[in-house]
């Protein structure tokens with residue numbers, strides 16, 4: 001007998017089949033992973049269970065009874081709660097107010113009474129939160145706890161967590177896992193959406209793998225290896241990409257940044273006296289939770305944003321005050337962070353490959369289309385892009401679009417390569433390809449900056465790792481001295497390490 005059973009659930013958006021006859025069964029008191037790559041259909045399936053979408057066909061049973069779930073309100077009545085990827089809390093209100101919001105009939109809230117009730121609920125579920133705290137003052141991990149409490153306060157028996165660790169540092173992940181282990185003992189059932197194999201094997205009892213909207217199967221976690229799960233998820237065997245050699249200590253410094261200060265779009269300090277350098281043949285990983293200045297740093301390093309003060313040098317030549325085309329001429333190459341902003345969707349692959357360098361293809365004021373096409377054909381071959389030169393770029397998959405961007409930037413052999421979040425949203429195959437390309441840039445002597453929120457990625461290919469926190473580098477360590485725990489402490493601002 002299952003607490004939740006989904007039978008042959010299909011969800012179609014226009015022409016896209018997001019869920020294709022998916023069977024899913026949840027036992028009482030288990031933590032059940034829904035594992036799959038981006039776009040596999042995990043969120044869609046759970047949005048159906050939570051009443052945010054209606055299935056096109058298929059049936060849902062709760063406690064053996066067939067149900068229709070038309071809204072989250074319906075879902076909550078039936079004991080299903082969901083913590084989505086983007087929290088729905090009201091920042092100026094207290095924890096207690098947020099928890100009861102929308103769940104009481106009275107308009108006027110009796111502060112003392114709700115704080116007492118919410119406090120009791122927090123105790124009951126051993127969730128460490130002060131009901132009086134204003135949500136705005138809470139860390140991301142604490143906010144997530146409020147969301148979980150909110151669901152439990154509504155008597156959820158089934159808790160859906162959509163990629164709950166994506167926003168957390170490693171210590172917060174540990175604390176979340178302790179919470180989930182306690183809730184499991186209280187017979188709560190948890191659906192844990194993830195694409196991270198280490199987490200899934202650590203915390204769950206069973207795993208259901210989705211691929212291209214279809215269920216590939218459900219397995220007991222103790223009976224599978226991460227490699228087997230990866231193969232189910234991707235549909236083929238995977239290999240790992242890691243840095244194999246040490247950097248030559250005689251290599252010269254190519255990029256130097258000193259005392260760099262900058263403001264964000266709102267005019268608030270985003271970078272504070274930031275200092276770093278990268279040598280030829282070196283990958284410097286910039287680790288940090290998103291929103292700590294990474295975006296501004298990448299923009300400044302490509303010349304699209306100006307610092308308020310500081311030094312920025314490439315091969316001892318000053319870059320401050322130059323425009324993006326000077327940056328590129330002086331040897332800077334940035335892979336755009338947002339793939340869709342880096343391309344012009346309605347233009348073809350060959351046109352996109354020539355963007356930013358059109359001056360090189362103009363003769364007497366006319367574009368040499370033949371040269372542009374020839375260049376494109378070569379790059380398509382060298383970078384293994386699965387597309388024709390004349391395809392419109394927006395029809396390409398994320399992985400192929402990223403290859404176009406890599407080809408455009410890397411084919412010019414820049415001395416410095418800035419790669420902000422280069423594998424975000426890519427599947428395992430494309431991710432391995434991108435990491436391999438960065439290693440090849442390193443081998444040919446480029447100075448590479450890898451900005452990533454993915455610690456595994458940082459650890460697997462960097463020579464040194466600098467941690468960015470609130471716009472400062474709080475420490476730089478050699479990759480062989482780095483552990484996820486140490487980086488996690490630095491990423492949360494709790495530990496500083498002098499280089």
Ligand SMILES: Nc1ncnc2c1ncn2[C@@H]1O[C@H](COP(=O)(O)OP(=O)(O)O)[C@@H](O)[C@H]1O
Pocket residue numbers: 013016017018036037038039040041042043044045
């Ligand atoms: N509201 C929507 N309208 C159209 N397509 C959608 C919608 N939501 C999701 N999709 C598509 O459905 C597929 C599955 O998405 P999703 O369930 O979010 O995957 P996952 O959570 O596994 O990354 C994707 O191709 C996505 O683009």
Ligand SMILES: [Mg+2]
Pocket residue numbers: 042043044
């Ligand atoms: Mg999702």
